[in-house]
Amino acid sequence: xSYLSLRSRLAKSPATGDALSDQVGQSESMRLLIIEDDRxxxxxxxxxxxxxxxxxxxxxxxxEGYAMALDGDYDVLIVDRMLPKRDGLSVIGELRNxxxxxxxxxxSALGQVDDRVKGLRAGGxxxxxxxxxxxxxxxxxxxxxxxxxxxxxDTVYRVGDLELDRxxxxxxxxxxxxxxxxxxxxxxxxxxxxxxxxVTRTMLLENVWDYHFDPQTNVIDVHISRxxxxxxxxxxxxxxxxxxxxxxxxxxxxx
Amino acid sequence: MGALGKLFRTTAFKLTLVYxxxxxxxxxFLLGYxxxxxxxxFTDQVTEVVNxxxxxLTEQFNAGGxxxxxxxxxxRSRRPGSSLYLVTSPTGDGLAGNVGSLPTGVLDQSGWTxxxxxxxxxxxxxxxxxxxxxxxxxxxxxxxxxxxxxxERDRLDNVVLDAGKWSAAAVIFLGLVGGFFxxxxxxxxxDAMTETTQAIMGGDLSERLPVGSSGDELDRLARNLNEMLDxxxxxxxxxxxxxxxxxxxLKTPLTRxxxxxxxxxxxxxxxxxxxxxxxxxxxxxxSLIKTFNALLMIARAEAGQARGNMVEFDAAEAARSIGExxxxxxxxxxxxxxxxxxxxxxxxGSRELISQALANLVDNAIKYSAPAAKAAGTPSEVxxxxxxxxxxxxxxxxxxxPGIPAADRRRAVERFVRLEQSRSxxxxxxxxxxxxxxxxxxxxxxxxxxxEPGLRATLIxxxxxxxxxxxxxxxxxxxxSAAKS
Numbered sequence: 248x249s250y251l252s253l254r255s256r257l258a259k260s261p262a263t264g265d266a267l268s269d270q271v272g273q274s275e276s277m278r279l280l281i282i283e284d285d286r287x288x289x290x291x292x293x294x295x296x297x298x299x300x301x302x303x304x305x306x307x308x309x310x311e312g313y314a315m316a317l318d319g320d321y322d323v324l325i326v327d328r329m330l331p332k333r334d335g336l337s338v339i340g341e342l343r344n345x346x347x348x349x350x351x352x353x354x355s356a357l358g359q360v361d362d363r364v365k366g367l368r369a370g371g372x373x374x375x376x377x378x379x380x381x382x383x384x385x386x387x388x389x390x391x392x393x394x395x396x397x398x399x400x401d402t403v404y405r406v407g408d409l410e411l412d413r414x415x416x417x418x419x420x421x422x423x424x425x426x427x428x429x430x431x432x433x434x435x436x437x438x439x440x441x442x443x444x445x446v447t448r449t450m451l452l453e454n455v456w457d458y459h460f461d462p463q464t465n466v467i468d469v470h471i472s473r474x475x476x477x478x479x480x481x482x483x484x485x486x487x488x489x490x491x492x493x494x495x496x497x498x499x500x501x502x
Numbered sequence: 503m504g505a506l507g508k509l510f511r512t513t514a515f516k517l518t519l520v521y522x523x524x525x526x527x528x529x530x531f532l533l534g535y536x537x538x539x540x541x542x543x544f545t546d547q548v549t550e551v552v553n554x555x556x557x558x559l560t561e562q563f564n565a566g567g568x569x570x571x572x573x574x575x576x577x578r579s580r581r582p583g584s585s586l587y588l589v590t591s592p593t594g595d596g597l598a599g600n601v602g603s604l605p606t607g608v609l610d611q612s613g614w615t616x617x618x619x620x621x622x623x624x625x626x627x628x629x630x631x632x633x634x635x636x637x638x639x640x641x642x643x644x645x646x647x648x649x650x651x652x653x654e655r656d657r658l659d660n661v662v663l664d665a666g667k668w669s670a671a672a673v674i675f676l677g678l679v680g681g682f683f684x685x686x687x688x689x690x691x692x693d694a695m696t697e698t699t700q701a702i703m704g705g706d707l708s709e710r711l712p713v714g715s716s717g718d719e720l721d722r723l724a725r726n727l728n729e730m731l732d733x734x735x736x737x738x739x740x741x742x743x744x745x746x747x748x749x750x751x752l753k754t755p756l757t758r759x760x761x762x763x764x765x766x767x768x769x770x771x772x773x774x775x776x777x778x779x780x781x782x783x784x785x786x787x788x789s790l791i792k793t794f795n796a797l798l799m800i801a802r803a804e805a806g807q808a809r810g811n812m813v814e815f816d817a818a819e820a821a822r823s824i825g826e827x828x829x830x831x832x833x834x835x836x837x838x839x840x841x842x843x844x845x846x847x848x849x850x851g852s853r854e855l856i857s858q859a860l861a862n863l864v865d866n867a868i869k870y871s872a873p874a875a876k877a878a879g880t881p882s883e884v885x886x887x888x889x890x891x892x893x894x895x896x897x898x899x900x901x902x903x904p905g906i907p908a909a910d911r912r913r914a915v916e917r918f919v920r921l922e923q924s925r926s927x928x929x930x931x932x933x934x935x936x937x938x939x940x941x942x943x944x945x946x947x948x949x950x951x952x953x954e955p956g957l958r959a960t961l962i963x964x965x966x967x968x969x970x971x972x973x974x975x976x977x978x979x980x981x982x983s984a985a986k987s
Binding site: 358359360361364376378380430456458459460461462463464466469470473 | 784787788791792795798799802811823826827828830831834852854855857858861862865868869933
């Protein structure tokens with residue numbers, strides 16, 4: 248039941264040339280359920296997802312959300328933690344008990360480390376503290392949806408003529424081997440695992456470095472430009488792209 | 503029960519009752535012991551005298567026969583006193599003495615008896631007296647009785663008993679009155695304290711409890727409570743200052759945000775202008791969110807709420823990891839970042855928070871020493887260290903930047919303080935405060951020192967792990983050159 252095969256491609260939003268439509272560039276259409284009691288916030292999300300070519304339903308409380316999540320076939324659930332009637336964590340727990348394994352992203356005003364741990368322990372797959380930027384949310388939701396598709400368990404990732412071997416830890420561009428530091432390797436590995444998807448700075452910090460705080464200075468950009476100078480410098484086609492206002496993407500083909 | 507009931511319920515009064523009971527029991531025991539011993543002494547004396555007289559009279563009988571005995575007994579009987587005598591013939595007739603009648607059979611047995619009797623000069627209807635007597639059977643069937651009236655002993659008993667009764671009454675009365683006054687005095691002082699505390703609860707934090715001059719436990723309590731109030735007042739003052747700072751540092755960017763939006767509405771000519779204005783708006787709000795998150799984190803760390811997530815980990819590895827995260831940035835800024843963490847430094851704590859604290863210190867070190875390095879054109883270095891001494895884990899970050907003047911170091915870790923010279927450098931101004939809060943959470947402190955030149959910031963954490971420690975220890979830094987801890 249991979250969503251890739253199930254979902255028909257919806258029409259993309261008209262290209263306005265802004266950062267968001269850059270971001271939706273290659274993404275497949277997703278079906279999402281937003282369980283959020285703040286109507287304004289929910290409507291904003293529904294609209295924003297629609298503009299980026301996805302379908303989003305909205306449930307205003309925990310009970311309704313639980314019922315809809317049971318019935319509907321969603322790619323990702325976006326669950327607010329504090330909900331009327333039934334709180335978000337208990338909704339997730341109940342769904343997991345019923346063997347509903349739809350990926351869940353928890354949205355919460357509680358953003359400290361321990362809150363996050365609690366959310367993930369309850370069965371959430373990702374945790375995004377409020378306030379969030381939509382591009383961050385979209386990038387994370389896309390990663391979750393894609394994960395459901397069961398891709399990226401390969402031992403070798405390939406994007407264009409760039410090849411990363413996860414077993415031998417070797418990176419080749421064409422016929423040339425590119426030596427990378429261990430952390431650079433993990434950075435590239437994560438980017439290539441999510442090739443064609445936007446990866447935000449926070450996602451990199453969380454998944455490559457395992458930090459959940461905001462560094463005061465944007466250290467990730469420097470790491471990226473170092474990596475870029477190793478894998479793209481001297482090659483005609485750049486593979487590591489900066490997506491303005493959102494993050495980075497590894498993809499074939501210049502825009 | 504009213505005021506009196508309140509008095510009876512006081513601890514002082516209850517204590518009085520307990521002591522009173524103990525004292526009364528003791529007095530009863532003492533008097534009983536006294537009475538018993540007096541009686542024994544009296545009996546011993548009587549026995550001795552009677553024995554001596556019996557011996558003397560028996561000797562007289564042996565020497566001079568019954569005639570001599572009766573003569574002497576007759577003479578002795580006439581003396582006033584409580585001595586009793588009787589000599590009887592073998593047929594039981596009284597020959598001499600001052601005892602009139604006795605219960606029958608008393609004379610049949612020789613030896614000691616306690617009995618009742620009447621004197622010879624008393625008639626049949628008069629009251630019987632009690633006596634201790636010794637009967638001796640003399641040769642020829644004659645019987646000799648020598649004894650002593652016991653009225654004296656009974657009188658003595660009565661005296662002791664009376665003394666007991668009266669002294670018990672006096673003890674109880676005085677005890678109750680004493681307890682009443684002590685309780686009332688204590689109650690008055692406690693009432694005064696209660697009144698003051700109510701005024702304090704009403705909002706007047708400057709009130710203080712009355713302290714007497716006696717230095718007793720109530721005074722000590724009042725003094726301690728007063729010191730506590732001083733602390734609370736100081737903390738409240740600090741809190742107010744902090745909230746003023748928060749108001750200032752959150753409102754300033756909020757105002758800027760609002761002004762930008764307003765200006766865009768007023769002056770924007772086209773889509774590009776609006777777009778630019780919106781982009782800066784988002785940037786500003788992002789930095790506001792960062793500030794806000796940092797504040798929340800500081801508040802939580804200071805309140806000790808993050809202790810739940812503590813684990814064992816290697817602080818040296820954490821330092822290397824942060825160093826590696828910042829190394830490219832340092833290089834880009836013309837600095838070298840070196841990490842001296844040769845051995846594992848096991849620590850019990852929050853890896854995330856300690857990493858964040860180190861990240862802030864490195865971030866600051868790079869931010870403040872980069873301009874100097876650029877101006878001088880020479881490479882400057884930032885050094886991270888992770889070492890231990892006997893009791894502490896020392897995680898240090900030192901730079902060759904302008905440093906912080908000794909006078910400002912204490913202020914530098916306060917929330918939102920950014921020293922004058924750093925106004926032009928972007929940042930929330932919370933980096934050092936956050937590092938200090940993380941150090942506190944782990945039971946340690948953040949120390950700022952002169953790196954000659956530059957700044958050396960060190961997280962000093964106890965090896966034994968975080969312990970709940972009294973606030974007082976955290977307020978006053980042990981070393982005046984150390985930063986606020």
